[in-house]
Amino acid sequence: MKQEVQHLINLRQHEEALTLLQSITQTDPTDTDTLFWLSYLQAKTARRRKQFEEAVQTAERVHIRNPKDERNLRHLKACYHKLGSSLEHSIDAELEVLTPLQENP
Numbered sequence: 649m650k651q652e653v654q655h656l657i658n659l660r661q662h663e664e665a666l667t668l669l670q671s672i673t674q675t676d677p678t679d680t681d682t683l684f685w686l687s688y689l690q691a692k693t694a695r696r697r698k699q700f701e702e703a704v705q706t707a708e709r710v711h712i713r714n715p716k717d718e719r720n721l722r723h724l725k726a727c728y729h730k731l732g733s734s735l736e737h738s739i740d741a742e743l744e745v746l747t748p749l750q751e752n753p
Contacts, residue, residue: 650682653668653672653685662689662692665685666686666693669686670686673686680717680720684723687703687704687707687720688703688723690706691730700730704728707723707724718743718746721739721742721746724739
């Protein structure tokens with residue numbers, strides 16, 4: 649099913665991919681990769697503030713389960729920036745701490 653989602657994303661059929669991702673997360677709400685893509689598409693297709701807030705909530709679920717996921721942190725920062733939230737700066741701090749850890753294993 650995840651291959652189908654990737655195919656839909658590649659075809660820029662975001663609404664269809666979003667629906668499929670929502671279905672997958674209902675089956676396995678702990679899959680952080682699926683949650684990341686769900687949040688990414690929620691943000692990409694968002695037209696109103698509430699929809700961006702949903703993307704943030706989903707990205708925060710990923711962050712709770714995998715706090716060192718740099719891809720998700722960058723996405724979360726972008727969402728907070730779009731919302732004009734000062735929480736963007738706390739994500740900056742987390743990224744600064746995380747980056748040296750990845751450069752010096």
